[in-house]
Amino acid sequence: MSMENVSVGPGKTPEGRLEELEAIVADRGSALVAFSGGVDSCLALAVAARALPEGSVLAVTSNNETYLPSELGQAEEFARSLGVEHLVVNTRELDDPNYAKNPTNRCYFCKSTLYSDLHRMALERGYGCVVDGANKDDEGDYRPGRKAARELGVVSPLSVAGVSKAEVRALAKHLGLPTWDKPALACLSSRFPYGQEITPEKLAQVARAEEFMRSKGYRQVRVRHHGEIARLEVGPDELERAFAEREEISAELEDAGFLYVTLDLAGYKSGSLNAALTRPGKKPKKTLPVLG
Missing domain, CATH: 3.30.70 (Alpha-Beta Plaits)
Structure with a gap:
């Protein structure tokens, strides 16, 4: 994937963009990151690791039937490369019949289960917030899961800063993240x-x-x-x-x-x-x- 002619926004620099993102999570003190291993959540995790004190970031991956087995090893390796603790859980979305019936708002039930579990885990472990990798472009697509994120107070630094998918890849490449050109992969x-x-x-x-x-x-x-x-x-x-x-x-x-x-x-x-x-x-x- 070529990154030629891809910038990080008019009048902005990669360093400035990263400072914007880091400022969004810095005052939280600590963060639990919903970490799938995709390019968006990898950047969100890297930003949290840069912005917060060492040992104050936890990456959590839900490994269930909707997650490709080969993705788990890559997620573990990436978290390890950042020196971030990585926890694997199973949030059992399929146990909810509202989800299994696959209605048009299926993602709402999925994310409600996931973010509820992560929110509870963050409270129990003393983390200041739950962070995800949603970006600006996600707001313009049909994403019922975003409603669940808002309801549960999930912090989405990429979305808050208006970072597009193209910018995500540009920033990830700037940081030298190996996932910068990773193909998109939904559940x-x-x-x-x-x-x-x-x-x-x-x-x-x-x-x-x-x-x-x-x-x-x-x-x-x-x-x-x-x-x-x-x-x-x-x-x-x-x-x-x-x-x-x-x-x-x-x-x-x-x-x-x-x-x-x-x-x-x-x-x-x-x-x-x-x-x-x-x-x-x-x-x-x-x-x-x-x-x-």
Whole structure:
């Protein structure tokens, strides 16, 4: 991923931007950081570690069925590189039927569970606040989880400072963070059309399929779960390769439990399943949607 011509805002410098971010958490004294290991939460954790005294930052990762297994080791390694204590928990979002039914506001129930648990943990352990990695661009997307964050007083320094996704990557690169060009990676529940129930078995199918694609070197991958059909999204520059390797890919995804495997010709698109929310005259289906 090229960072040419990417700046950190008109009239701003990376150092100045980082000072803005650090000031947002500095007066909290200590922080518990909701840490997924993605580029946003990595920058948020690095900012907290820079702004707060040594030993006053705790990174917490929720390792459950919606989290790719390979991500955990990378998250642990990153926290260790910063000298930050790292705790792995399981917040059991699937235990909430409101979440498992996969309504359009599914993320609200997920984040309510996560942030409630982290808020309680922060109080018990004496941390001054809970921090997450939400950025400015998240405010313009359909993100019901942000409502839960506001309700529970989560501090989002990147969002507060108006730092965009492009700026996140620029600042991460400036700090020398190895995750600066890491592909976007949402929780595995985002692979299911709204209304389709989410189960551990279905999540395991998706996790196996995506881990396989990642092991093959594909950078930007989503395996959308449409019942018996796997709709594979890869980066536009990887479409030709995926088609050329279609037999191997199909065999692996069928072995994971899918009856049919399709390759989305539009390529990867963040939040592609949200299209059902804005399509004129359409409502999210609770059955298999038309593929395309």
